[in-house]
Amino acid sequence: MDNSKATDASLVRAYLKGNENSLSILINRHQHRIYSFIYSKVFDKDIAEDVFQDTFIKVINTLKRGKYNEEGKFLPWVMRIAHNLIIDHFRRNKRMPKFENNGDFNIFSVLSDGELNIETQIIKDQIECDVQELIKELPEDQLEVLTMRIYKDMSFKEISERTGVSINTALGRMRYALINLRKIIEKHNLILTN
């Protein structure tokens, strides 16, 4: 008998009797419809390939376990399995959205782990150390306000209460402290950038 013209039902029966070639004919006969159906839903060749493979693994398992009933037709049955697997795929993706790199744009170029690497950490430590030395050159009143604001994280209200000056004076001292600090940095020809 010419197997290529056999009906799906007879090919399934032959496959169940151990004729592996029947499965090959069934896949070749329906691969285009099933694959393009999957692709039309997922719009990704790799995912379509995966779903197609999973669909036929399920088909093979069901057939070999003798659980296939011949009431329905083969193709609609396979399409239904594919359909269910597509739904599973979208459900999974909804729970865990996946970002795909597609060449033009790399997500890792905008995402960083926020941690400094060893080199930048060393530079940062060095800069902080230098700044601590530099601020010692500031006049006492400016140094006091700057230390309270930057290192003790106090508000200008708290600083004014602690030092007994008005908020505006504290703000002014902070401003002059920063201006003077810039001058000191320029005088020493320092580059304090990370």
Next chain:
Amino acid sequence: MGKLYTKSSKEEQLKHMNPKKETVQFLLNYSKALRIGEYQTMKFESLLN
């Protein structure tokens, strides 16, 4: 002759879509390797690859 810069429609693309040969070959090999053993009411799968 002028070049066409339009993409073919999705329906047109779908007309030529098939799974990779490797995928089909994998499935055929999987089918050949899969054996279902039965013991009383239980069924066991084994892949003889």
